[in-house]
Amino acid sequence: MKSTMSVSVALVFLELFAISSFCSGNSYVGCTDSEREALLKLKQDLKDPSNRLGSWVVDGDCCKWAEVVCSNLTGHVLQLSLRNPFRNDLRYATTEYEDYMRSMLSGNVNPSLVDLKHLTHLDLSGNDFQGIRIPKYLGSLKNLRYLNLSGAEFAGIIPHQLGNLSNLRCLDLSWSEYALQVHSFSWLSGLSLLEHLDLSQMNLNKASDWLLVINSLPSLKVLKLSDCEIHHFPPLPSGNYSSLNALDLSKIIFITLFFNTAAGFLVSVI
Template sequence: MRSATIAFCVAYLTIATFHNCFCNGKSNTICNETEKQALLKFKQHLKDHSNQLSSWAGEDCCQWAGVVCNNLIGHVHKICLRNLHPFRVDQTEAEYEAYLSHKLGGTINPSLLDLKYLRHLDLSCNDFEGIPIPSFIGSIGRLRYLNLSQAGFSGTIPHQLGNLTTMRYLGLGGTTTNFNVLQLHGDNLQWLSGLLSLQHLDMLRVDLSKALDWLQVINALPSLTELHMSSCELKYVSPSFNINFTSLAILDLSYNKFESSVGGFLV
């Protein structure tokens, strides 16, 4: 096995990002009318107190902030609405005010299913105030990048996300604004088994205390290079389990509650 780097980092912002959002919405194509209407329905169900999505008007949605269209096929393939002023425990009052004024909330409308070519969805560092992750996201079949980290979702991670078989980046890390509450939880991780192209998995602060299969599932992901499972309430690692993390380069298992030494299975 290639030596894995154990990254004992608490601050969420130290986690490497797969892409950089907020995306530039400029492109050379004209928006598809069906996709434009889908985006407008999506916007209607968002809470946007600072009117960040004011550009979401007019005929050409390919020019809207955070929307990127493919120049070849002319369809929406990225929505990048990451809050560029994320919450940090050490931030100043001015930084906290910037976070509050730039965060989006509300609900996620199923109109996103009409974006048949959507490959990239980033809603991270916003505040959806404890709503569940919508299970219909697992039906956006072309998604390769999904980042919902630090976005205020709660409840059980929907197993339908396992239908996104072309996924390369999956961010589900929990909210940092309350260290006493694990916002998301998973009773098992079998739904991850079909994500054979997955390279980056962030489950920071997701409660996995009941997911006794976590190591077996993770071990079977052949493309995984980066894994963040800090503060996940993990407890048990079988000393006899045969680990094959051949592709893993970055591993963070800090701040868990292992009942035995973790180091043995990393050798």
């Protein structure tokens, strides 16, 4: 009996010790094997002339790698920020622009990315994917809240699979030198939580439904359409625009503009 009680007391003590360690921040959970392998496959398909991903090594803890953020509780990868750390701005010194060019990732985006099932933040902006298409499988990352492909030099038509990202709050597809295209915005209607949408420098000539669909997004606060190709700006449909508070229509090419300003529609032109 005493032996049994001693074992029980020991187990309780160990449990309390584990809880105490967790609460005091001493508990650490490293990355999962499957997610580490997914990131290593992603690295293999990327060209990285400045060795930005040098910390991504076999048998390493991916939660300690550069550009990776994991959950402290589960070890799952939550954020992958592979944006170019230098700004593409010719007003800066030539040496900094050269650093920007050298820091570009290129190559391909490996489908292993879909194995990061808990990913909420993905940023590939400022890199040079040299005219490849936006991968359709990005639409499988159902937990994404933030997706930034700005200036990453993707080309072609925006895949409708992005409409599966129902948790998305911010979507930035702006400033591709290859002029991304949208033939229909029907996929966008599934993003009911979207707050920030940047489609600057996009070809919208064939997307006659763009204003109708954007009007249906109940949470949209910021809309950027700078330098877009829009050959017709239809009358604003009736609807509730109370959530929208910032609108950028600068440098739009050849538009006919007509607004039926709805009550409560406050627009700040950026």
